Amino acid sequence: NLKTSFSSAPKLEPSESSFPGQGAGCEWAGASEGVRVRIFPELDEFAPLTAADLSPKDGDADEPQEETQSEASALANTGGSYPRTEGGDFMALTRPKDGADGLVRGLKTAGAGVAGGLVTAVAAPVHGARSGGASGFFKGLGAGVLGGAAMVVGGVGCGVAQVGRGLMQAPKAARARREEKVWDQELGCWVDVDLCALERQVAQDADKDATSSPGGSAGGSGGGQVADTEYYDLLRVQPNASPSEIKKAYYKEARLCHPDKNPGDAEATAKFQKLSTIYQVLSDPELRKKYDRDGKDGVDDAQKNVQMDARAFFGLLFGSERFEPWTGELLIAAQADHFSKASEDDEMSELEKSLKKRQLRREVACAVNLRERSARYVYGRDSEGFEAQMRQEARELASSQFGPELLQALGEMYLARSEIYLANEMHGRISLTKSRASMKHNSLVLKHRLRFYKNAAGSLIKAGKVYSAATKVSKELKEEQPESQSGEPPVTEEQAQQVEAAMDDALPLFLQTAWSYVVQDIDRTVRDVGWKFLQDKSVPWQIRIRRAQALQLLGEIFQTEAAAAKSARQEPGTADGTAKAVLQEAMLGAMR
Numbered sequence: 001n002l003k004t005s006f007s008s009a010p011k012l013e014p015s016e017s018s019f020p021g022q023g024a025g026c027e028w029a030g031a032s033e034g035v036r037v038r039i040f041p042e043l044d045e046f047a048p049l050t051a052a053d054l055s056p057k058d059g060d061a062d063e064p065q066e067e068t069q070s071e072a073s074a075l076a077n078t079g080g081s082y083p084r085t086e087g088g089d090f091m092a093l094t095r096p097k098d099g100a101d102g103l104v105r106g107l108k109t110a111g112a113g114v115a116g117g118l119v120t121a122v123a124a125p126v127h128g129a130r131s132g133g134a135s136g137f138f139k140g141l142g143a144g145v146l147g148g149a150a151m152v153v154g155g156v157g158c159g160v161a162q163v164g165r166g167l168m169q170a171p172k173a174a175r176a177r178r179e180e181k182v183w184d185q186e187l188g189c190w191v192d193v194d195l196c197a198l199e200r201q202v203a204q205d206a207d208k209d210a211t212s213s214p215g216g217s218a219g220g221s222g223g224g225q226v227a228d229t230e231y232y233d234l235l236r237v238q239p240n241a242s243p244s245e246i247k248k249a250y251y252k253e254a255r256l257c258h259p260d261k262n263p264g265d266a267e268a269t270a271k272f273q274k275l276s277t278i279y280q281v282l283s284d285p286e287l288r289k290k291y292d293r294d295g296k297d298g299v300d301d302a303q304k305n306v307q308m309d310a311r312a313f314f315g316l317l318f319g320s321e322r323f324e325p326w327t328g329e330l331l332i333a334a335q336a337d338h339f340s341k342a343s344e345d346d347e348m349s350e351l352e353k354s355l356k357k358r359q360l361r362r363e364v365a366c367a368v369n370l371r372e373r374s375a376r377y378v379y380g381r382d383s384e385g386f387e388a389q390m391r392q393e394a395r396e397l398a399s400s401q402f403g404p405e406l407l408q409a410l411g412e413m414y415l416a417r418s419e420i421y422l423a424n425e426m427h428g429r430i431s432l433t434k435s436r437a438s439m440k441h442n443s444l445v446l447k448h449r450l451r452f453y454k455n456a457a458g459s460l461i462k463a464g465k466v467y468s469a470a471t472k473v474s475k476e477l478k479e480e481q482p483e484s485q486s487g488e489p490p491v492t493e494e495q496a497q498q499v500e501a502a503m504d505d506a507l508p509l510f511l512q513t514a515w516s517y518v519v520q521d522i523d524r525t526v527r528d529v530g531w532k533f534l535q536d537k538s539v540p541w542q543i544r545i546r547r548a549q550a551l552q553l554l555g556e557i558f559q560t561e562a563a564a565a566k567s568a569r570q571e572p573g574t575a576d577g578t579a580k581a582v583l584q585e586a587m588l589g590a591m592r
Helices: 002-008 056-060 099-178 195-212 230-235 243-256 266-282 285-304 310-318 331-341 348-373 383-398 403-426 432-480 493-534 541-568 576-590
Strands: 021-023 026-031 034-039 182-184 189-191
Touching: 099 189, 195 348, 195 493, 230 243, 230 266, 230 285, 243 266, 266 285, 310 331, 310 493, 331 348, 331 493, 348 493, 348 541, 383 403, 383 541, 403 432, 403 493, 403 541, 432 493, 493 541
Parallel strands: none
Antiparallel strands: 021 026, 026 034, 182 189
């Protein structure tokens, strides 16, 4: 990076007759009054590397064996400081990244030990008194004091050890930050980021997963004949369309005939339901094979088993399918989809590992999208064209469900991450400008976290009210039912309305809680995407600076367009009827 290059560069001696220094497009020489620089009249256009430019040898040069590498850091360059272990060992997972992190971890560990010791000292004599009376109380008191003291000493000792480990890591952390490395907690060390190599590795992993999946290659008939093309025709795709093409086509067609955009139009509603049925078949590799082979007759039985697609539900609920290049698949959708498909025999560690892999792919895809979208500004130096293009796209994104809110969340984090990077590069890591930028980012994340906790607490209260209403109705039914009558008594219309009213009152807050969870997810994801995009060692530091400037401008554009879209319409989910309608439409579109 710039600081490292300056500190390690040799002293430039004055030379009046020649230009001893030469680089890409220019040459230079020292002079008594400063430095003479001569720029060549013909400059080669800078062509950035992409994953396609990496040969297999290049991509695998620094890549350890698959059996011993961490999935979440498949291409992290550790520089040989620490060994790689599957999922990370205990020492790596608990290693603090610097002195401040060691202090925080130490205080948490010591606090947990003290709290555990106090609980043990109080609980042991109480339990002893219940089981053995006065003698049991004193025995429990002794055991509680000894056990509590041991926990306190152990917790404080581990806390002190963590502080010491953090202080030992401080010099490495300072050097790593100067070299623009990223901390990987799973490996317990600072690593370089190479976006091109990550892109290539993620593509290889996706190909492996597609090949090893039960459905094999899900690319349709592969160009062969199919028994019926009606489903493909309605989605306006070819029979050999890829799963991603089918997904995009479904969302595009479903938006056009969405009941929310066509109120009272029975024909549009029927088409919307028909598209849901089609997507149920074509999004499932096995059902698609049956349809290609036997037509609609081959999938009639499967269509009778109606289920809800969790990914489609959250995509329609928050309008995130249009934002997928920017946000990736939302974590709440990935979690719901993953656990709905997981079998009872699957171990929790395997589920967590699979979710980590999906999150890594999401972050790399979003970083690559930013790299491609910002190329006009970074490499083409067309700031006006870039701004016009991004402003137009932001207006289109704002028209979707929760579009202004998603734009606002993205814009805030883009601006915060770019300001931190630019302050660090232009003013120094230990500077007032960098401190202000970091405080702004941290306060934004804290605000979103507190909002989620507030909404979650309110949702619990509302859920309690719904439960109370349902319990009250159940109690009334039992009191009204004669002892000689068996079975469940019928619910009256008034009783059903009471429960429905309680549910309708809770729905807006439930929706706000889910949205605040999405905002937290975007905060974490954009932070990691920013590291991959702004600290990408596959390009020189000059390009990383321009990327940060493009990201800063993009954040300002997104926030401006989000504010304009919000002022032009009512915020979704503010009224009971609106929240209920949004949820019902998302559920209707997600039924498969």
